[in-house]
Every structure is written in C-alpha cells, then in structure tokens.
C-alpha cells in the first residue's frame with residue numbers, strides 16, 4: 001500500500017462522497033480527513049464524523065490561528081482541512097484522503113507538492129444535474145450555485161494528475177483503488 005496524501009476533487013453531485021465511503025469501508029487503513037465547514041448539516045450527518053460543523057466565527061478563528069491546511073469559500077459556505085490530524089496520520093504511515101474543492105486542491109498543490117491529485121468528472125453535465133437533483137438535499141438556489149461552480153471545476157480538470165469519469169460506481173472504485181495503490 002502506498003502511503004501519502006491523495007486529494008479527490010470534482011463537481012458537487014459527481015459522486016465523491018459515495019466513492020470515498022465505499023473505498024474506506026473496503027480499506028479501513030485509509031484515513032479520511034474530516035473537513036470543517038460552516039454549512040448546515042444534511043439529514044443524518046454527524047458532527048465530528050461527516051464534518052466538523054463550525055459557526056462562521058469559529059471558522060474564522062481557525063484560519064487566523066493557521067490551523068487549516070487549506071480553506072475556501074464555496075457555494076456561500078466555508079470549507080477547510082484541519083492540519084494537525086492529517087500530519088499525525090501521515091506520520092504514522094497511513095494513506096490519507098482529502099475530499100476538497102478546486103481552490104483547496106490548488107492550495108494543497110503548493111503546500112504538499114508530493115500530493116497525488118485526482119479529479120472525478122461526470123459522464124455529462126446533464127447527468128451531473130440529474131444526480132444533484134435526485135439526491136434531493138439542496139434548494140433550487142443551491143443547485144444553481146453548484147452547477148455554475150461545476151462548469152468552472154470541470155474546465156480545470158487538466159490541472160490534475162488523473163481524471164476519472166464516474167460512469168459506473170464499481171468501475172470508478174476499482175480505478176481509484178489502483179491509483180491509490182490499494183489494489
């Protein structure tokens with residue numbers, strides 16, 4: 001197994017969360033970084049497990065104290081990666097995965113040049129919209145913001161070390177396992 005830092009980026013609704021959940025279930029040695037966010041929890045999401053849900057004030061404090069590896073504002077909310085847990089897990093030799101948006105991925109590229117960065121792309125823009133809508137977790141306003149941002153992200157895909165098109169979940173998982181070195 002290759003240990004190191006892998007980042008997964010891709011438009012909202014492309015299936016990053018689903019892929020990671022399956023990957024970590026199959027390979028418990030992989031450590032998934034828990035992001036901090038100011039967005040409201042979706043139904044079933046647990047503080048400290050899915051995200052660290054912070055108030056905007058608490059988030060700004062983390063930025064000021066330089067306790068985040070990267071952070072960005074996305075769809076009207078702040079998202080970021082707490083630095084210390086990532087460094088601890090890497091120090092123990094565990095492979096670490098970060099799910100981050102484009103700006104965060106760019107920041108990590110600067111602070112961790114050895115990172116392997118993967119972009120998850122949808123089979124088509126129509127399919128992406130279909131996935132976001134059928135998830136039924138977002139308001140119409142949030143869906144529009146996410147689709148607008150998705151165009152920007154998809155245009156940046158060539159910046160990444162690898163691009164995986166998430167057509168069939170099982171096939172994408174298998175490609176991901178190969179890229180991370182757990183297959």
Ligand SMILES: Nc1ncnc2c1ncn2[C@@H]1O[C@H](COP(=O)(O)OP(=O)(O)OP(=O)(O)O)[C@@H](O)[C@H]1O
Pocket residue numbers: 010011012013014015016017018019131132134135166167168169170172
């Ligand atoms: N390969 C696939 N084929 C069809 N549907 C998929 C596939 N992968 C994921 N989905 C579905 O697409 C929807 C969006 O997936 P998911 O929530 O994992 O996206 P995400 O990229 O993590 O989004 P966000 O960044 O907004 O959290 C979910 O309903 C999920 O079940």
